[in-house]
Amino acid sequence: MANKDPINKRRVGICVLLSFVTLGIYAFYWLYLLVKNVRSLKNDTRSCIGEMLCLILVPIYPIYWWYTRGNDVKRLLEERDCQASSTGSLFLVLLLLSSFIPLVIFIPMGIMQGDFNSLPTAVSKSHKANFFSPIGKFFRNIGKMFTGGSVGTKLSYFIFGAGNIYHKQYIKGGIFLLLQIAIILFMVLCPSINGTPYGYKALANLSLKNLSKGGEFDPATGGMTTGSDCKLMILFGFVTIAVIVIFVILWYKNIQSSYKADMDKKIGKKPTTFKEDLQSLLDQKFHITMLTPTCIAALVFTVLPTIFMIALAFTTYNDPDMNDAGTTLFHWNGVQNFARVFTGEGSLGFEIKNRFLPVLGWTFIWAIFATLTCYFGGIILALLINKKGLKGKKIFRTIFIMTIAVPQFISLLAVRNILGEFGPVNKMLMDFGWTNHAIGFLGLNPADSEILAKVMVIVVNMWVGIPYTMLMTTGILMNIPADLYEAGRVDGASTTKMFFKITLPYVIFITTPYLISSFVGNINSFNTIYLLTGGGPTHTGYQAGGTDLLVTWLYKVTIDQGAYNTGAVIGIFTFLITATITLITYRRSKAYNEEDTFQ
Amino acid sequence: MSNIARPKKVKSQSRNRRISLGVTYTILVILSIIWLIPLVWIVLSAFRCEYQADGTFIGKVTSNFFPKQYGFKNFADLFNATYYGVPNAFPKWVLNTFIIAVIDCVISTFLVLSVAYCMSKLKFKLRKAFMNISMIIGLFPGFMSMIAIYFLLKSIGLTGNADHPEYSMIGLVLAYSAGAGLGFQIAKGFFDVIPNALVESAKLDGCTNFKIFRRIILPLAKPIIIYQALMSFTGPWMDFIFAKVIIGASNARYWTVSVGLYQMLFGSQYSDPNFFTQFAAGCVIVAIPIVTLFMFLQKYYVEGVTAGAVKG
Numbered sequence: 001m002a003n004k005d006p007i008n009k010r011r012v013g014i015c016v017l018l019s020f021v022t023l024g025i026y027a028f029y030w031l032y033l034l035v036k037n038v039r040s041l042k043n044d045t046r047s048c049i050g051e052m053l054c055l056i057l058v059p060i061y062p063i064y065w066w067y068t069r070g071n072d073v074k075r076l077l078e079e080r081d082c083q084a085s086s087t088g089s090l091f092l093v094l095l096l097l098s099s100f101i102p103l104v105i106f107i108p109m110g111i112m113q114g115d116f117n118s119l120p121t122a123v124s125k126s127h128k129a130n131f132f133s134p135i136g137k138f139f140r141n142i143g144k145m146f147t148g149g150s151v152g153t154k155l156s157y158f159i160f161g162a163g164n165i166y167h168k169q170y171i172k173g174g175i176f177l178l179l180q181i182a183i184i185l186f187m188v189l190c191p192s193i194n195g196t197p198y199g200y201k202a203l204a205n206l207s208l209k210n211l212s213k214g215g216e217f218d219p220a221t222g223g224m225t226t227g228s229d230c231k232l233m234i235l236f237g238f239v240t241i242a243v244i245v246i247f248v249i250l251w252y253k254n255i256q257s258s259y260k261a262d263m264d265k266k267i268g269k270k271p272t273t274f275k276e277d278l279q280s281l282l283d284q285k286f287h288i289t290m291l292t293p294t295c296i297a298a299l300v301f302t303v304l305p306t307i308f309m310i311a312l313a314f315t316t317y318n319d320p321d322m323n324d325a326g327t328t329l330f331h332w333n334g335v336q337n338f339a340r341v342f343t344g345e346g347s348l349g350f351e352i353k354n355r356f357l358p359v360l361g362w363t364f365i366w367a368i369f370a371t372l373t374c375y376f377g378g379i380i381l382a383l384l385i386n387k388k389g390l391k392g393k394k395i396f397r398t399i400f401i402m403t404i405a406v407p408q409f410i411s412l413l414a415v416r417n418i419l420g421e422f423g424p425v426n427k428m429l430m431d432f433g434w435t436n437h438a439i440g441f442l443g444l445n446p447a448d449s450e451i452l453a454k455v456m457v458i459v460v461n462m463w464v465g466i467p468y469t470m471l472m473t474t475g476i477l478m479n480i481p482a483d484l485y486e487a488g489r490v491d492g493a494s495t496t497k498m499f500f501k502i503t504l505p506y507v508i509f510i511t512t513p514y515l516i517s518s519f520v521g522n523i524n525s526f527n528t529i530y531l532l533t534g535g536g537p538t539h540t541g542y543q544a545g546g547t548d549l550l551v552t553w554l555y556k557v558t559i560d561q562g563a564y565n566t567g568a569v570i571g572i573f574t575f576l577i578t579a580t581i582t583l584i585t586y587r588r589s590k591a592y593n594e595e596d597t598f599q
Numbered sequence: 600m601s602n603i604a605r606p607k608k609v610k611s612q613s614r615n616r617r618i619s620l621g622v623t624y625t626i627l628v629i630l631s632i633i634w635l636i637p638l639v640w641i642v643l644s645a646f647r648c649e650y651q652a653d654g655t656f657i658g659k660v661t662s663n664f665f666p667k668q669y670g671f672k673n674f675a676d677l678f679n680a681t682y683y684g685v686p687n688a689f690p691k692w693v694l695n696t697f698i699i700a701v702i703d704c705v706i707s708t709f710l711v712l713s714v715a716y717c718m719s720k721l722k723f724k725l726r727k728a729f730m731n732i733s734m735i736i737g738l739f740p741g742f743m744s745m746i747a748i749y750f751l752l753k754s755i756g757l758t759g760n761a762d763h764p765e766y767s768m769i770g771l772v773l774a775y776s777a778g779a780g781l782g783f784q785i786a787k788g789f790f791d792v793i794p795n796a797l798v799e800s801a802k803l804d805g806c807t808n809f810k811i812f813r814r815i816i817l818p819l820a821k822p823i824i825i826y827q828a829l830m831s832f833t834g835p836w837m838d839f840i841f842a843k844v845i846i847g848a849s850n851a852r853y854w855t856v857s858v859g860l861y862q863m864l865f866g867s868q869y870s871d872p873n874f875f876t877q878f879a880a881g882c883v884i885v886a887i888p889i890v891t892l893f894m895f896l897q898k899y900y901v902e903g904v905t906a907g908a909v910k911g
Binding site for chain 1: 616619620623624626627630631633634635636637638640641659660661662663664709710713714716717721723726729733734735736738739740741742743744745746747748750751754755773774776777778779780781807808809810812833836837839840844857860861864875878879882885886889890892893894897900901904905
């Protein structure tokens, strides 16, 4: 049995010590190694970052993991004629204990590591790159370049671009130097917007327990400026952290650039000129040119806002339950906002707790039904349109594409009004004498039926989603190898049988990734719910209505109510759900694991 | 459904086939009607021109599907009306949206293509890391960071202030297009299909990566360029949430058309059930160019959708 991934052996004592020294960071790496070891025992070479993330982020998952993996390790070790001390039940008990005394977690980790250490594998250590290896390489290189580099390189550790200037690469060195000066000035001078500073003061503000005490010192009053705004303090704090990260990267790149010039000189080559550097940006380093705009834009407008909102989840920002409620002054309050969802503490917490589980449940029901109805409806529609001998295929397809093309806020608001109190549908029903009062299909009034509204949004969503699936499956249906049907016909299979045995499995096989992404998309489906029912029936204040999904609730809580911290908590929960589903299914999918083979 | 036809006897096969085709036609026609009803109704409402007995115009949702009288009054009113203190607001909104859509279209398409090309055809460190990170970021609900983007834009004055309310349009363009590069998956799926041998042979001939991109990949990528351009151009016409949050309720002169139309029905200040037919007229004006675009570029749209499905 050839082990591609050998077992990592570690001394338990050293691991525990390192975990303490690094304030727990090393413990995560150690846990990662354990996860990897279990994988390699099972001869499973897939990357285990997904599993690792689940282990850290998903609440109940560790219990399951430790229990099953404990038993797995015992079984696998005994297969290899080793004594194992790991058992699932032991780990279970220790894990429960560790929820009271966190340090206990080192015991199961140690036991498991001890078991791995007892394995007699003598395979040489592989050099397969893992998630953490770039970090190790980073530190090794820093040491190597300092000892092996020229005077210029050594100087670059302190003055950016010194090495490049030493090698007469004046422009490049000058750019590095200017960037260093600019960033240092930014950090020291602390430019401020609306009275909120950047630079080291921003870091100081971020580290305050009570954000509202921050801001800038105002000599005139002897206190802090009144204009200090906590949300800007957080925002600017993270911007400053990003600047520091950029500074470190620049520092490393500047040393690397100088070291490369050293090496070129050593082998008798001339260090690259600035022109050559620019040219390489169009060739060997073309990816840098191409990715830089996106990276900068996404960093500023996607990553930074996301991190900022995650941070807000740990504050009292504009929270009616906290005594310093306000949009400018608030403080950090740890995980209280998360806990409140389950404990229902405070008046807002009570409302949130009341609605959280129902909304979560409905979100899942909605996502399952919306995905499946649209998926199979779309396949059936595509089959109908592509029926052999049918004329006017193009016309039918165009009609359905048209409904995709019309902006949703138009078509969905039209549906809302057609089904509404004064709309034609209710009139028709009343004319037929089937009802004597308008039926609230969409739960727009608090008294309307919740079940009916839920059914109606799923039905109307079919109107939205089916044409889309139809378009997609049409292409796939045309690609089904004709000989499959030929063979089926020779064997005397009926049309129905061929549909269930050939067409459906083929289409499902090809579109599985789409099925998953559309499930995740439906969890985040905002337009359908917001435009049709507005989340109704019964919705006041923070209370989510009967058809509210997590996202529409998030919208109401943040935009309508301004409770950004609670909104962020809901957002993080939504992320955890979608991320878990995606990571588990996507990382197992062929499309991901064999991504390179497509090229 | 098609399954009704079970060819047991050869004689009746063609008859069965005809019946099954007939059934299929019927079902498809019924479905088409169901799918078109809301759209037809909006168009009918736009041309609805009914008056009450005392001569006042009825702009509300009315329960009869077909109007009793037709006319262009809704369109005339829409173009001349003053909303939120802005005279002739609707044409201005259309123009705003058009400008935003064009700029967004150019920036987004460029970003998506450049990232997709890198991910598909260039080999470099951190490629997979970049893909994973972009996927994870994409899993956060967009509405969560929306308000943060607003704060961010506000802190640099791009949500419009008293002196320069038009800056909010720049902010909106940034908000729409900045994250576009992370949505590269469909375009990447398209590039993956372009044979690598093509790239390799060009490299042997001494082409730089830039040249390969410009001379070989871009000409081949026409369908996906059109698909991306179509998607990012229509985005601003369809979105009403982001625009509302970033431009703000008070800055009505610089709204996009969808915000304006949405506010006509749900805005706090001027919303009036009597605006419904005008709203419908606005919808028709917005929908016609978009639907026409879609119809003309249908082929490319289908291609993009299919590429997205297979690659996930």
